[in-house]
Amino acid sequence: MTSNETQASNTIAIYDDRMTAIVDPDATLQKLADGAVHTEGSVYLPKDESVVYSDAHDNRLLRWSAKDGVTVLRHPSDYQNGNCLDLDNRLVSCSGGLRAIIRQEPNGEWIVLVDRYQGKRLNSPNDLVVKRDGSIWFTDPPYGITEPNQGYGGEQEQPGSYVYRFDPATGVINAIVTDMLRPNGLTFSPDECTLYVSDSSAFNLPDGYHYIRAYDVVSDRQVANGRVFAVIDPGQPDGLCVDEPGHVFATAQDGVQIYTSEGTLLGKILVPEVCANITFGGKTGNRLFIAAGHALYAIDLKTKGVK
Numbered sequence: 001m002t003s004n005e006t007q008a009s010n011t012i013a014i015y016d017d018r019m020t021a022i023v024d025p026d027a028t029l030q031k032l033a034d035g036a037v038h039t040e041g042s043v044y045l046p047k048d049e050s051v052v053y054s055d056a057h058d059n060r061l062l063r064w065s066a067k068d069g070v071t072v073l074r075h076p077s078d079y080q081n082g083n084c085l086d087l088d089n090r091l092v093s094c095s096g097g098l099r100a101i102i103r104q105e106p107n108g109e110w111i112v113l114v115d116r117y118q119g120k121r122l123n124s125p126n127d128l129v130v131k132r133d134g135s136i137w138f139t140d141p142p143y144g145i146t147e148p149n150q151g152y153g154g155e156q157e158q159p160g161s162y163v164y165r166f167d168p169a170t171g172v173i174n175a176i177v178t179d180m181l182r183p184n185g186l187t188f189s190p191d192e193c194t195l196y197v198s199d200s201s202a203f204n205l206p207d208g209y210h211y212i213r214a215y216d217v218v219s220d221r222q223v224a225n226g227r228v229f230a231v232i233d234p235g236q237p238d239g240l241c242v243d244e245p246g247h248v249f250a251t252a253q254d255g256v257q258i259y260t261s262e263g264t265l266l267g268k269i270l271v272p273e274v275c276a277n278i279t280f281g282g283k284t285g286n287r288l289f290i291a292a293g294h295a296l297y298a299i300d301l302k303t304k305g306v307k
């Protein structure tokens with residue numbers, strides 16, 4: 001612990017008094033489900049109050065609800081990783097195995113939306129977010145190629161690891177962010193004027209990064225003013241999300257770290273396993289679901305996620 005940190009409870013570490021407006025210092029972390037190899041890609045489904053999440057290293061897609069516990073939705077899942085809902089509440093997901101963005105249709109079938117850029121195969125989409133205009137923004141690091149438990153291997157065809165914008169209405173795909181090593185989790189500020197992207201390259205590159213970059217969203221096709229928003233320690237940042245006031249929630253080795261939109265660390269939700277992804281949910285949108293290690297956790301907050 002650093003000198004400017006106070007430990008409010010076993011779960012909440014406070015670095016700045018503003019943290020107490022986000023979470024009760026005595027809030028408790030609940031473990032909802034266990035037994036996965038490596039959980040990822042948590043997304044909340046309001047229609048049945050469930051959480052769909054990936055067991056990304058065991059090639060499975062899982063579902064948890066208070067009523068049913070854990071059920072297996074897909075096995076194999078073609079190394080599904082990040083999951084999200086589109087504007088029609090369909091699941092859209094990153095497939096590290098198919099090296100594609102996929103979507104579940106109303107009949108339950110999964111279809112490939114996009115798997116190429118400029119005629120070459122994508123690396124292995126990792127995480128995604130749907131913007132209010134319906135476009136899908138996703139990261140494309142090569143982990144499904146380089147890591148045997150995240151995809152089916154193969155040759156990398158893209159010259160780099162980019163953040164793409166794909167418009168399912170037109171089929172147009174554009175590379176938006178091209179200056180990162182291993183873009184991973186991503187999210188927009190509540191006004192969608194800022195794009196935040198994790199770079200997890202320190203995971204397996206000696207000179208890699210473990211920071212979050214922020215970009216000004218200039219247009220549908222362009223971002224500008226890329227800068228380091230926050231350096232994440234310990235570990236690397238993975239999944240990201242924001243709450244209504246614009247705080248940035250970042251997964252890290254020690255839990256979920258919470259930053260102001262200026263990049264000041266307010267505090268941490270300490271989790272006993274390495275955190276990979278987070279999503280807001282619950283009846284009133286103030287429950288944070290955390291995919292970490294072998295498990296799915298939840299904690300109630302005083303703040304809500306962005307719709």
Ligand code: MG
Nearest residue numbers: 127184185238
């Ligand atoms: Mg990820």
